[in-house]
Amino acid sequence: MLDLPLIHAGKVRELYELSPDPQTGRERMLMVATDAISAYDHVLSPGIPDKGAVLTQLSQWWFDQLGDIVDNHVLTTDVPDEVPAADRARVAGRSVVVEKLAMVPVECVVRGYLTGSGWAEYQQSRTVCGIALPEGLRDGDRLPEPIFTPATKAELGEHDENITYEQMLETTGPELGAQLRDVSIEIYRHAEQVARERGILLADTKVEFGRRPDGTLVLGDEVLTPDSSRFWDATTWQPGERLDSFDKQFLRDWLVHESGWDKAWDTTPPPLPPHIVDATRQRYLDAYARLVGTAFVPTANTDRIAPMATVVVDVMPKPEILDPQGKAVTGALARLGYDGLTVRQGKRFEIEVDGEVTDEVLAQVADAAEKLLANTVIEQFTVRVEGSAQ
Known part of the structure; x- marks a missing residue:
């Protein structure tokens, strides 16, 4: 949320009160498209990175195509001065100033x-x-x-x-x-x-x-x-x-x-797996590119309004190490007739990050993994991001 008077927060969009236009006196609002996505009247999690910016900019392109048919509500795509400095970068490209209707x-x-x-x-x-x-x-x-x-x-x-x-x-x-x-x-x-x-x-x-x-x-x-x-x-x-x-x-x-x-159940849908998030995002990008004729270029920092990201630490024994659990499973498989299969058992840690996943945050996670999550004498680990555009 922005530090502005909130008019309405919908499934995927937020409306904020702005002061009237100083020249025309028309009432104005700031419309911000988030990266949230809904289906069957449920808001799903996580969101789709860059989605809000794609929808905002594609809508603007269509408004231009339809100008001879009907007026539209857009006054400017510039971020207004009333948006606090701390919020300006993260709404750029995904917000428009519109007239109140x-x-x-x-x-x-x-x-x-x-x-x-x-x-x-x-x-x-x-x-x-x-x-x-x-x-x-x-x-x-x-x-x-x-x-x-x-x-x-x-x-x-x-x-x-x-x-x-x-x-x-x-x-x-x-x-x-x-x-x-x-x-x-x-x-x-x-x-x-x-x-x-x-x-x-x-x-x-x-x-x-x-x-x-x-x-x-x-x-x-x-x-x-x-x-x-x-x-x-x-x-x-x-x-x-x-x-x-x-x-x-x-x-x-x-x-x-x-x-x-x-969809007939009165329950929240399950989280979207990373491959569904990525494939959905690509469909939005493909639609934009096919229609507009140029590839979508994210505005700096537009991904900062995306939902919470998950940093994953995958820990595995080093190649020369056969851990006791893996050794036991390997022996059991051999007795069942599955020859030639060697199992090494690893661990997965999910760390939720509230805000932007920067290089500094990833470095902190790696440091924490080395000190607490992995025994670096016999194990190695990788750090990766899920649910984020990074």
Whole structure:
């Protein structure tokens, strides 16, 4: 958290109060994207290094592409003077100053392809959010036309809920509702074409809007990122068979199919293993590079807002040492018929580090390992970092 008045801390984003713009008098906020990641309405641990900066900078690129369609809430990407000096470096690249809007309490979802919750509903009723679709569609098929399928906005720990257009109008009224639908579809059509030219299929996306005091509709929050959209690789797309994603569906699939956790349980999902963190991060970087046309370059110190890192010390007997436990296991294996297998038994220590893992911190861990964790006469050790961009 920053030493500023906190307005709201969401699943992956924090909003802070700023003083009004001295020239226009418009109310302002600082929006900071963290490296946290959520799935099935749970915030997972650890976060994805650089994720907040990738989403912030990719959103800014998309806001520029959509400037002829709708205004957006960004006032500047410069870190404002009100941010304390101690915090400025760690929010650079992942924060934007935005105008305060009266947010419309609706998720504006546009689908150009059938998948996800839409596919689940289609299999039951041949509809998505009350919209009738043709027979015979497969998971991943492109729809004849993009469809507008709004959803309620959920608080932390609650579920987004798909609703019909008519249900949305009960909240927005007919005039605003029609405007939300039309602008959302126009955004999708333009973005889908831009993405397709870069080898990415935009299956669906979620956008959010607010209104200025004069009623002007303004695009807010993030836009067309791997967190708010479903991106597929156009070169491998095979409806009904293969839908390689650049978004966090990869992480969702691990949770549901490999982690041992059931999304129907009222329990916290397990920690993400390092290989899932690394692979998810790479998908965010790949999406950014494919869309923007250049590789993402982390801003200095953007990883400092990442969740707690784990420094691991692996201790093993030296090559010439056969420890008693390893010798016993080696003998047992031989008696079972597993000849030629020699076991040396090591140890693993996990040390949690609150803050940035610097060279100084790693040196301290190595010193502690040499004095306490390893018998350096007969053992050797290595120090490595998990759950961090380092």
